[in-house]
Amino acid sequence: MTSVxxxxxxxxxxxxxxxxxxxxxxxxxxxxxxxxxxISTQAALAVLFFGAYTDRYIYIDPALWLASFSYLGTIVWAxxxxxxxx
Amino acid sequence: MRExxxxxxxxxxxxxxxxxxxxxxxxxxxxxxxxxxxKTITMGALPALVAxxxxxxxxxxxxxxxxxxxxxxxxxxxxxxxxLARAAYKAGVPMWPGAVRDDPKTPRRQATxxxxxxxxxxxxx
Numbered sequence: 001m002t003s004v005x006x007x008x009x010x011x012x013x014x015x016x017x018x019x020x021x022x023x024x025x026x027x028x029x030x031x032x033x034x035x036x037x038x039i040s041t042q043a044a045l046a047v048l049f050f051g052a053y054t055d056r057y058i059y060i061d062p063a064l065w066l067a068s069f070s071y072l073g074t075i076v077w078a079x080x081x082x083x084x085x086x
Numbered sequence: 087m088r089e090x091x092x093x094x095x096x097x098x099x100x101x102x103x104x105x106x107x108x109x110x111x112x113x114x115x116x117x118x119x120x121x122x123x124x125k126t127i128t129m130g131a132l133p134a135l136v137a138x139x140x141x142x143x144x145x146x147x148x149x150x151x152x153x154x155x156x157x158x159x160x161x162x163x164x165x166x167x168x169x170l171a172r173a174a175y176k177a178g179v180p181m182w183p184g185a186v187r188d189d190p191k192t193p194r195r196q197a198t199x200x201x202x203x204x205x206x207x208x209x210x211x
Contacts, residue, residue, distance in 0.1 A: 001089050001141055004096060008134060011100045015107045022110050022119075030116045030174040037166065038110060038123045042103065044155060045131055052138055052148045060151045067155045074166040078173035 005053040012046040033077045040070035092141040099134030106130055115182035116174050124167040132156050 016039045023035040044066035051059025106126025113119045135156040142149040181188065 001092060004089070004092055004141070005138075008096050008100065008137075012103070012134075015100075015103050018107045019110060028116060028174075028179050030170065030177070030179050031119060033170060034116070034119050034123045035110060037170075038106070038126050041127050041131055041159065041163075045134055048148070048152060048155065049134070049138065052142060057147055060147060063155060064151060064158075067158050068162075071158075071162040071166050075169055078166075078169040081173040081177045 002053050002055075005049045009046050009049040009053060012042045012049065016042040016046070029077075029081060033074060033081075037070055037074045040066050040073070044070070088140065092137045095133045095137035095140065099130050099132070099137065102126065102133070103130035115185070116179050117171055117181065120167050120171050120174075124163055127159055127163045131159055135159075 019035045019039050019042070023032055023039065026032040026035060044063045047059050047066065048063035051057070051063065103126050106122045106129075109122030110119050110126070113122055135152045138152040139149045139156075142152075144150060144153060175190065
């Protein structure tokens with residue numbers, strides 16, 4: 001079963017690498033924010049699955065951090081787009 | 087049996103994540119890409135996390151944290167997608183030229199088919 005976790009980790013990293021194209025080439029800021037939000041979610045999943053593969057508990061906290069703070073980052077960027085700096 | 091469930095759920099999650107990533111790459115518009123992104127998270131991340139819960143059990147550290155991340159994403163992702171779409175519209179990001187409807191731009195009498203529903207669009211505009 002651990003090989004399934006490793007396969008999921010590799011696939012999530014590959015999907016995140018696919019999204020880097022949109023992050024680099026997005027025409028507007030909003031495209032980049034969308035790509036970055038998705039990348040951070042995939043990164044959280046990849047970290048969690050890698051932790052389950054290696055069975056080390058230290059990988060749990062970065063996964064939670066990434067999953068919760070990507071939301072904050074998106075909200076802050078949305079406020080910036082809407083109202084400018086402050 | 088359990089491993090078959092894990093493999094099936096992980097395959098569903100990865101297929102949806104991949105299709106969402108391709109959608110983000112190929113959609114013509116910010117708003118369409120936001121839709122693809124939220125589909126990636128809701129249908130792509132949640133089955134993968136459920137696969138982790140099934141594989142490790144609910145009360146183990148990884149299963150419990152996976153469940154916590156799943157609930158967090160399920161609550162938080164529609165809010166962030168909505169805020170981002172609203173901010174993009176207010177910042178004046180253009181729609182795809184082939185788009186057929188722009189509801190916040192059209193007058194309220196034409197945008198809503200019945201009159202009493204038109205009041206709630208005022209604050210969002």
